[in-house]
Amino acid sequence: GDSVTQMEGPVTLSEEACLTINCTYTATGYPSLFWYVQYPGEGLQLLLKATKADDKGSNKGFEATYRKETTSFHLEKGSVQVSDSAVYFCALSSYSSASKIIFGSGTRLSIRP
């Protein structure tokens, strides 16, 4: 079945460092891809999305490009801030289902001042 695999955490970086969180997927057809973020004490919220191959989603300085040839959707940011500390979830919408989203296990990111 459809699935998402993302790099295990925790990831700890210094402020202003570059960030990459790897995500790969397995799916039939052409899923839409998403990154969700969960800040401490809050629910998951959509960070960015891409709905077709080569699309780039971006928000709050984060970017991810839908790479069909490598079935990847890696999350990147050029300069992280302490406020980016959170858990990041890669996800896809299943081609066979209009109603559900399939999530990865999440990557905890901690940024040191």
Added chain:
Amino acid sequence: EPEVTQTPSHQVTQMGQEVILRCVPISNHLYFYWYRQILGQKVEFLVSFYNNEISEKSEIFDDQFSVERPDGSNFTLKIRSTKLEDSAMYFCASSVGAGGSTGELFFGEGSRLTVL
């Protein structure tokens, strides 16, 4: 800003007891969902609900689980006879359109269930 609210934030129960987790979705949303995350594992889809009926459910969502929208505002998940392996964080979510097509689900903070 409208948000999804869940109660309780943490519930501890004995194995075999019934548990009801409650959610108040965002008021103009039409699709409702329950997900769960066992510690350290993936966020797993349980069920989606639209137009007062289940639109999709996973293999996890067996006969011990049920969902209900009893009064037009609350959306509840009932676990009839809890097992140790039901210990997890349960997330409620809602969306305006079908989640798979828009991707924009709005989540609550979660209800942590601990089964002893």
